[in-house]
Amino acid sequence: MHSYISTKKLFFLFSLSLIITSCKKDDDTPQEVIQEPTLLQWYVDSDTDGFGNPDSALGIQSTTKPNGYVSDNTDCDDSDIYINPSAEEDDYDGIDSNCDGKNEVVYQTFSKTYGTNEFETGSFIFDTSDGGFLTAGSQYSPTVNNFIGSYSFWVVKFDIEGNLEWEKSYGGPNDDSISVMKETSDGGYIMGGISTSEEGNVYINYGNFDWWVVKIDSSGNIQWVKTIGGSKRDELGDIIETEAGNYLLAGSSWSSDEDFIREGINSSGWFVMLENDGNVLWKSHFDDGYVTSTVELSDGTFFAVGYKFTASGTMTDIILYRLEATGTFLWTKIINTGFYQARLNSILLGPDNSILLGGNLLSAIQEQDYWLLNLTQEGDINWSKEFNGGRFDNISSITLANDKNSYFITGNETNANSSKNEAWLANYNLNGDLLWKNSFGGSKTDIVNDCIELESGGFLISGYTLSVDGDIIDKNEGENNSQDLWVLKLKPNGKL
Template sequence: PFISIAQSAPAIEWQRTWGSSGEDGGQVIKPTNDGGYMVIGSTQAADGDVTSYHGGYSDAWVLKLDATGFLEWQRTFGGSGADRAEDIEQTIEGGYIVAAITTSNDGDASGNHGGWDAWLIKLDADGNLEWQKCYGGSGNDGARSVVQTEEGGYVLAATTRSNDGDVSSNHGSADYWVLKLDELGNINWQNTYGGTGYDEAADLQETDDGGYIITGVTTSVDGDVTEPANATDTWTIKLDHNGNIMWDRSLGGTSDDYVYSIKQAMDQGYVLAGSTSGNSYGCDNNSFYAYVAKLNASGELEWQYTCLGGSADDFTNTITQTADGGYVLAGWTESDDGDISFNHGSRDGWLVRLDPSGNLLWEHTFGGSNNDALYSIALTDDGGYVIAGSSFSTDGDLTENKGEGDLWVVKLGPDHVGIAQRESQPLFSLSPNPANEVVNIHFAEALPVGARLKLLDAQGRHLATPHEGNVVTTGSDVQFSVAQLPAGMYAVQLSSEGGIWTQRFVKQ
């Protein structure tokens, strides 16, 4: 049997801020194998919660939180210039890889090529620096996203304005720049993508076929851009495992459009989130609206939501898919009308929930009377969300502020929106749990046609396929080895057109 689902935003379970007397902020939050979270951002002082600072404009800031949001440790990385963390992943052996940008050539940073460089920082499980590398040329270059590949190396998404140093070519003023690195950060291959205009990468993800999807913006009308931009357009490229372009897709209206996040969906398509100028699609106002687009696996547009917001500026910075096949977006809003039901004052953090077809289910604002924003969201084991951003407020949803802007993390309870929730036993179960050598998957029901099984780590990376081939019948079992996995939290995910089902287990 099934139970009906209410459509409302989940409640705040806890929220915490960390900061110094300077301006601090959070950029990305991701779950870790022990049930906690990693948060990255930047800081500008060495007081309050910040124990060290390298004295430049800003430092990259890395924080490890436990499952209830309490700080376990924090580290800063940088030199006498400007340094900022942009992305983080927990690595297979339990450490962390951080994508950053730097102008420093001292302190923790060495090998800067001039101006801004893309900067990769490898940490052990306790946040200690293992190695670092700068990538770039004499122009300004910066990293935006990093993923660890199944073979243990890394793929770095960056933007380059160089045509020397590590950069082998440049199509114009700025290009997408993708680097395939080995486990020590050495370059295996690197490619630039773009035209004679301005092309800036925003996000990259490894895809289920072993290739990569990368998105950002373009003003180019030539080169690798096969659909000329109207003004500033979103530009998405599908790459194979070796970095060759399989297809590209430009999206945009008559004015400026931006995209900041992309995820592969359960149907093997892709969903993008960003912002669009109101006059680009004939919205009610000329302010910026939140923008969401869904592509199929070949890059063709399936649907888009072009005028999401109110009469002031509204942005979505990140998107992820939910268990029911819908989507949740995090960003910020300055509106108090239209699709926005409430504003605490000035700029609020904003959460938006869509169904699988892109229809608005609910939205909710978070913040106080000053400027607050959300930049990252992750699903949690209990069906809720954890979101990270920055806050200048001391009222409303906020209880304290350490100085100027603070790094801000909010934990929300379970989201009960969905096409359905099972009232009976789960579709499958795992045993033993915890496990040492093997895990047994027992199916209470037959697998739907077209269903896919995946073994995932705590950050949602696809590690293996526990079963493929014949349809599994009711009451049958599938067994797979976990002996080679490091200790930690893992999940078996079953996805089909009817939704996503996930069961977690602990590897001892």
């Protein structure tokens, strides 16, 4: 019997022999896979920001990082740690901080103080047709032009660079304090507040504090003055120029005689309409509370806000007023706040015809938050938002952005662990959501009261300061305890 191997088995053995042979070297040892080393180019990082200079490379490529070198080569200024592709960009400082290659705009800013060793404030600010600006506030300084002898209204005109052009004071020998100022359609201004004088520019006093209104032209010359009052304390809260060219005054009075004849013993809210020459057209009052701000609506009626104390005297409620053009009340409404103190001092008609109000809420534990309240023209609440920045927070002004898509708000806050006041400018969208917020000042009390957005971009802000450091660098140490007018010009991003 013959043995044999089939053709299929022979083919299998032959194939297996080939596979084994291909997996061995000539000396029958396994092959080792050798990888080539990776060589990198390294660049000088002189400012140690992690980004290298593309023009300063190591002469040879290397696998090991040398000291002072990085593999990145995208730094556009290797001498400045704050300039690199990950840096925060300021579009208005003339520096390409994030190395994106875009042209930068240089926007000139300033922070300046004006005053003496006495007392000056800036409560209002306006840009003028010559490119400069004008501020108004209160002052007590014997060196000021037209100083009469006590606290008085103070108007100051500056050129485009913030240099003083002229200043004028208004009032009498007793205390006169400004509370409102508005630009008028004739190119001048109307301002008002309280006065206890009856000399100088004030010709009569009915007793205690009276409403006092001054109409001036663009050069600060008085066109007319008006005193409205009674024998008790009278406080002017707001003035607006109406579409008809008259002036609506809003405030409160404890008086019940002279110009404020009424019944009742508590403070009452008053509205007085003046013709454009200062003559009284009509007066209207509501026998309770205080009026702080008012605005004219598109139908010619007026919407106003104020406050009143509850019957127990421990809480404050908000009062809303709606008046016809003749002074007749359409309605009043009460908003119960549940807070020890509630104040809404800023009012603005929004682009959607809603009413935006700003102020503060103070709790019984002496924590004050700033408050935004948005209402319909019928006084119904759209939304209400409280913001807690420090221990005491307050809104001082609200401005609608030129593009009508957001609001610019100025305010002040006091930190919980100090008496220092910090001033700020913030941008909120139309729903009351914070977009950005920038703070300014030094180590002492710094207050901002008013803001305008310039057509050319940027902002002008007025207030006052006691600091001599930080953002206040032009004030002498000798003025360390004096309160000076403080003016800032900011970039379009709200930075100094």
